[in-house]
Amino acid sequence: MKIGLEQLRLRTVLNLGVRRQMDLQTSVRVQLVNLIALLGIVSNLQYSVLFTVVSAPNFWIMNGIHFAVIITFVYILYLNYIEKYSLARILTVVTITIPVFFASMISFGNSCGFYYYFLVFALSPFVIFSYDEKFWILFVFLYNNLLYVWFEFFGSPGTFEEGTLIHKESIQELFRVNSVVSCLFFVALIMFYFLRNINRIQKEMIRTNAHKDRIFSILAHDLKGPIGTMNSFLGFLMETTPDRDELIIALKELKKSTNQSYLVLENLLDWVKSESKKIPINLDTVNLSKMVHNAKDILNLQASDKGIQWELQVPSNVFVHCDERMISTVIRNLFSNAIKFSFPNTKINVEVVQDPSFVELIISDSGIGMSVEQIQQIYEGKPFPTTFGTQGEKGTGLGLLVCSEMLKNQGCIMALTSSPNIGTKIRIQIPASL
Known part of the structure; x- marks a missing residue:
């Protein structure tokens, strides 16, 4: 029961801002922003503790930056909740680079491999922005790659105080391994989530095509019969002079065909609306x-x-x-x-x-x-x-x-x-x- 509640809370957070009227692709992008925000909160908490334990240079400053970034990620979740999706996406791609930039600038330099994260961040706009937002995709991709190149080829190693854990080569190597593994994990997690939703989109397309075929079938068969009956009786009434009994029979048949057509059409429209989640x-x-x-x-x-x-x-x-x-x-x-x-x-x-x-x-x-x-x-x-x-x-x-x-x-x-x-x-x- 406890595990079920925890899964429910996580699913609730991932679906913040997702609305019934959204198309599947838009809802996926909102969920991915929520996922990145959650990963950002967890990783910043993790590194804040680790930097304190190993006495990294300027770790108090870094803890303040981590705290500010965590607050920003919480605010991004709130922005999605109040449907400020564009601002949430832009703030996400800007915010994720901040702790890595300062960790590489004031604490570690190009030691410990923190700048590897810029390669992951360069891929993030491709999954959270739509094709129409090409400017943001290109901008985020380029500046993250430039930051990576700068620290890789023009950066210098950090200066670590003797006697601290971070001064040990083995600890620095552990941080480097952790950076590589974390980058691969983040890429795998986001891509897996993306592929999962691509699969959902494909299934949705198959379902939509099946619904379209069913609609055409209903229009072709279930409406054709009663409308044909109405046409026949109207032709009969126009071409002959029926007596009262024949007129009553014809009108009854017309009434039945009209009711049947109306019910078929109403069911069809309500079904389409329910499938598209647009019934108020x-x-x-x-x-x-x-x-x-x-x-x-x-x-x-x-x-x-x-x-x-x-x-x-x-x-x-x-x-x-x-x-x-x-x-x-x-x-x-x-x-x-x-x-x-x-x-x-x-x-x-x-x-x-x-x-x-x-x-x-x-x-x-x-x-x-x-x-x-x-x-x-x-x-x-x-x-x-x-x-x-x-x-x-x-x-x-x-x-x-x-x-x-x-x-x-x-x-x-x-x-x-x-x-x-x-x-x-x-x-x-x-x-x-x-």
């Missing part, structure tokens, strides 16, 4: 009974055509704390699925169970049900192949996924139980209005 959430106190009856009225025609009866046990004074548009979409989707997959001449039961902290909406149907694999795919957020209703009604496979995502974003819980050819029961727990 507006929580408020709303009447659950009103939303249930509105959804029933919209879909009553489809239910009547299949001889399906409603059994509503929803008190009129039940209030919940949620996003009204989202919950209305969820209820409408669940009712539509219940009608689509119910056997003709059966019942759909809707009831409410109230608790001090939440309201549970239970929707039960008598239909073809779902397999264990389908339920698992819904819980995992994976689209599953399009299935057909009991009278050949076609779905998109998105309805329950959209519902699951919308409920999760509001702190609601959805639980499914189903048995093939018996029916499905869906329980939704919505926070109660206080």
Whole structure:
């Protein structure tokens, strides 16, 4: 448990300033700045202790510099938190060179290999700046390389007082080895983190392409049918003079096709928004009974055509704390699925169970049900192949996924139980209005 909490804190710090609406590449750069800031804090603390222990020249001055640099790195984390990303990046590439510059200038010269860090710092802008910030990439790369060349070829060894640990050649050699190993470690860690996120970007591209293909498939198949039906009936009404019964039948079919097209389009748009993390959430106190009856009225025609009866046990004074548009979409989707997959001449039961902290909406149907694999795919957020209703009604496979995502974003819980050819029961727990 303790290890889990420590990992959670570290992940929280690494994700400071990362927002849901960010693209993956931008979020990676923010995380890398946070990572460099954390490494800077740890390494400055480490070297402050080591310089004191070995009595390095001017170690009190260096401790003051280390302290100032640590405060700056903490401030950089804060800048990311308040979304001052550009300033945080610029301050990072400037700050990381300061302790190494002063350690090489006033304490060690080109002894102990501290100036090797400039080679690592020369690479840092390539991973934390975007291609559009070419000036900063080139500037940081050049001045770090110039500092390295200066100390390597024009610098002089430090002067160490006899009797101190740092005066010993073996200690100086240990510092040099530590500098080389630390440089390699920092490069490996940053590159590993970068490669890990490149892999995430590649997976995101594959997922995006799959979503694009699914959108085209839905537009080509699931909207083509109802729109074709509407076109046929409108042509029939324009070319003939139907009697009253024929007109009612045609209008009912038009209404069904319109509702089906609207639901498909709404699910598609909500799914795209949820995948791109761009659905705004507006929580408020709303009447659950009103939303249930509105959804029933919209879909009553489809239910009547299949001889399906409603059994509503929803008190009129039940209030919940949620996003009204989202919950209305969820209820409408669940009712539509219940009608689509119910056997003709059966019942759909809707009831409410109230608790001090939440309201549970239970929707039960008598239909073809779902397999264990389908339920698992819904819980995992994976689209599953399009299935057909009991009278050949076609779905998109998105309805329950959209519902699951919308409920999760509001702190609601959805639980499914189903048995093939018996029916499905869906329980939704919505926070109660206080």
